Amino acid sequence: MWRAGLALALAPFAAQAAEWSGYIAGEGRIFEDRPLHAGQDSDPSGALLFEPEFFHEWEKPELLFEFSPFLRLDSQDEERELFDIRELSLLWVNGNWETRIGISKVFWGVAESQHLVDTINQTDLAANPDGEDKLGQPMVHFVYVSDFGDFGLFLLPGFRERAFPGVEGRLRGSLAVDTDNPIYESSGEDERLDLALRWKHYIGDVDIGLHYFRGTNREPGLVLQSGDGGTPVLRPYYELMDQVGLDLQLTKGGWLWKLEAIARDSASDRYSAMVGGFEYTLYALGGSALDLGLLGEVHLDSRGRSAPVPFNRDVFVGGRLTWNDEADTSLIAGAFVDADNGSTNVRLEFERRLGRFYKLEVELQKPLGIEEEDPLYPLRRDSYLQMTLSRYW
Template structure:
């Protein structure tokens, strides 16, 4: 007889941000306080061959109305068979292997008001058919319902100048109703895992057009263009070494360009008794150079990951991205630790140093911050 398993889990968290400098724009808040709530419901039936998941998300921010937002991260039905899986609904999925940036990760839109590192994503409506065989796995995607990137509002921190307006423009006449498509083939051979992907549709990364708002203040208007992107993911595992590469070739209305991120992670096991220490190094390159929409066109990332392997799951990750063509750099430190069965403390610090006024990081130079989040898991 088929059995059904269902249950709720999730977390409720409070977050505080303390900035080291006064804001560049007097309309911006000095510090930040917010609450977030993410419950998760999941159930399986049909002997585990069918499942359903629902993960809503809510944040309420004391200062930035654009950071106060709600989203459905997951609302997905899955039907699994021996050689295929069908997934329908709203999902979050991740492509990529490198640490410093994820060039190939193009399915979900970035939820930038959550974190400046681009790791948080909005849920994406999709139909996904996975075909599984000895030759690997092929994922086919139809992606209706484009999601616009979230940006800090006028009162929010971690934004450049001028602020980015909620007005948007699209290259496609269909706007957010344009249906995107993607496919991905993944496989392994010996010590290597690899994947090839192709995406055709509306870019998740906007360009910007300068304009003014109703009061005559300068603003930037996001414009979403149609692109085609082919991506490669490659990771080799050799004892304590991981060798990683992400590369893309993207066709845009302004022409085609290539970009890559590649490097290694070396882990020393058993340092400080039971702890593991990972050393990371990656090179970030974008063919567009100074014309790139990313600040990481010719940069070096160096980092370290310390995992204590204790009952409280204590971890620390620190890193710096240095512009090899100038003096711009970004530092980050992230740490987390559980307390008992239900509580977790997350600490984060970020520091930004732009080279010139044209450097994308220069707009964040006064936004160095320390953040603490205390979460209750249920």
């Protein structure tokens, strides 16, 4: 239905030879073990993903229009079903000034194993536990480009709630998060206007970014309450916060040295956290076309063991193999190890294009020896294999 409407709405653009592209994908997930929590489905799950993208550019004035809706249907977990506008924005580039109005996606940061300073967009945690899927954020974004770097101002009207796996879904805590009943600190709830400032620059080998964010924390606290009939429910609590952050990368030869750090202040908490490390690439491994990137990153949180996040005192070690072939084959594998209790979570991602229009992605996650005190303890039986086949056009 909405698709037909879309086609109609955009028909005038199509006449100007504007560009449509996108993909449709089938995704299957198999879990190694039986589920741990009540209500969870033990069958393999399947999902259908659809993300068309429309793009049009004008030269004078320099305008760019992007539209990218996203649809996900899931065989098992209705909380994983999602219709989102990932992008619906108009960008105006006027010399050193840029203005973007609409729904868009912004990435901040340099690290690979955690995106600590990446604050603007909400995480779609129902999509994947890696946190790399993001929801579109309404914004007015001004940038002034100068010899002293890019100065950005974000006005963020409208808050997006985090998506969590539902009762039937895996990769969750013992209680599913009741996303229908969020609690906000702000009386404006999800209609508050958040604000962010961003400075980004590069000087020689150094890429540097600073930011300040004032608004509703995208990462909710989880409050245990008794719901209807006294059954316990976990309600997301979205607090207001002030945050400053730094992202820094030094590129020297085959080495990338990276640092991300934030300091957060809210009514309930005041802490700082960082992720830092390196990426070193060995090019043309053994005389072949293969490149091997070695990754090492350290996660620290000033709250130490009591931090309610998995990355409190953790180490990530991993490698990225790039075949440099015509199919763009790559493999990235790594282990997150908790430095306090030794709990380990192994992840692997492989991708390869098949022919001209298809892409195969394989993802594997395996928790190993998760200790009871670790935040990942409820996920200790959620070892899974995921395969995605996408058709692009």
